[in-house]
Amino acid sequence: MTNLTGTIALVTGASKGIGRATAIALAKEGCSVIINYKSDAEAAADTLKECDAYSQGNMTIVADVSREEDVARMFNDIESRYSRLDVLVNNAGIFDERDSPTNIETFEHIYRNNFLSAVIVTKYTLSLMKEGKIVNVSSIHGRLGYGRPGAIAYAAFKSALESYTKNLAKELAPHICVNAIAPGRTLTPMWGTLSEDEQKELGKGQLIGRMIEPEEIADGILFLIKNDAMCGEVMTMDGGMGIAYLK
Numbered sequence: 001m002t003n004l005t006g007t008i009a010l011v012t013g014a015s016k017g018i019g020r021a022t023a024i025a026l027a028k029e030g031c032s033v034i035i036n037y038k039s040d041a042e043a044a045a046d047t048l049k050e051c052d053a054y055s056q057g058n059m060t061i062v063a064d065v066s067r068e069e070d071v072a073r074m075f076n077d078i079e080s081r082y083s084r085l086d087v088l089v090n091n092a093g094i095f096d097e098r099d100s101p102t103n104i105e106t107f108e109h110i111y112r113n114n115f116l117s118a119v120i121v122t123k124y125t126l127s128l129m130k131e132g133k134i135v136n137v138s139s140i141h142g143r144l145g146y147g148r149p150g151a152i153a154y155a156a157f158k159s160a161l162e163s164y165t166k167n168l169a170k171e172l173a174p175h176i177c178v179n180a181i182a183p184g185r186t187l188t189p190m191w192g193t194l195s196e197d198e199q200k201e202l203g204k205g206q207l208i209g210r211m212i213e214p215e216e217i218a219d220g221i222l223f224l225i226k227n228d229a230m231c232g233e234v235m236t237m238d239g240g241m242g243i244a245y246l247k
């Protein structure tokens with residue numbers, strides 16, 4: 001899928017951060033982008049404005065992708081406006097400070113938002129996508145053994161997303177190629193408001209010595225969409241964070 005002009009892409013969680021950067025990168029390639037978001041209509045409208053500077057047929061659509069009824073409604077709207085989907089980026093995700101080995105309620109919340117959401121959106125996508133690309137946004141913490149205290153459910157369900165990615169790739173190839181990206185610490189609103197010192201401190205945990213920019217992850221996602229040899233792969237893009245402790 002080297003030429004994306006005229007293709008239709010859905011990016012979940014595209015009001016901010018990596019999703020926003022991905023939506024804009026896709027629009028620059030000539031895609032019509034469906035910008036999904038959960039709550040921040042103003043930020044989504046801003047992403048739309050940016051996309052409209054590069055391509056036509058873009059739209060925003062509010063839906064909590066952890067809830068199947070919301071996703072079903074979103075796909076009704078998508079189907080009535082577009083006849084097909086060519087690209088899906090399952091990007092929406094959360095970090096929950098309450099994450100702990102004993103908090104089952106939080107495990108379930110993180111499961112719904114970071115794993116089941118991708119499964120639900122993919123289910124509805126398959127009725128509109130006959131050929132295309134799916135990219136799931138995982139995390140370095142989803143790579144087996146790279147989880148960390150304070151993110152046990154987050155790591156577990158990102159690992160599940162990796163396994164789902166590989167098995168889904170086997171189910172859907174060759175018409176639909178499924179891959180995932182596993183970012184390291186990326187400077188997005190997910191981290192809250194970070195001072196320059198905090199950013200520097202977090203950046204030191206990666207071999208590149210800084211946090212990753214969301215546009216750099218969007219570049220990786222674009223590569224997975226455009227390169228037809230990538231199938232069933234989980235591409236780590238962590239600035240060397242995963243191996244940093246081996247220095």
Ligand SMILES: NC(=O)c1ccc[n+]([C@@H]2O[C@H](COP(=O)([O-])OP(=O)(O)OC[C@H]3O[C@@H](n4cnc5c(N)ncnc54)[C@H](OP(=O)(O)O)[C@@H]3O)[C@@H](O)[C@H]2O)c1
Nearest residue numbers: 013015016017018037038039040064065093186188189190
């Ligand atoms: N930032 C990092 O360091 C990092 C590292 C590794 C992996 N990741 C992964 O990258 C993805 C994006 O992270 P980010 O850092 O860009 O996050 P972010 O800046 O917090 O943005 C999250 C986006 O997802 C949307 N969202 C959250 N829950 C949703 C739901 N249930 N339904 C629909 N939209 C939802 C938000 O919408 P509203 O704002 O409108 O509510 C927002 O647009 C996540 O899957 C995350 O786990 C991030």
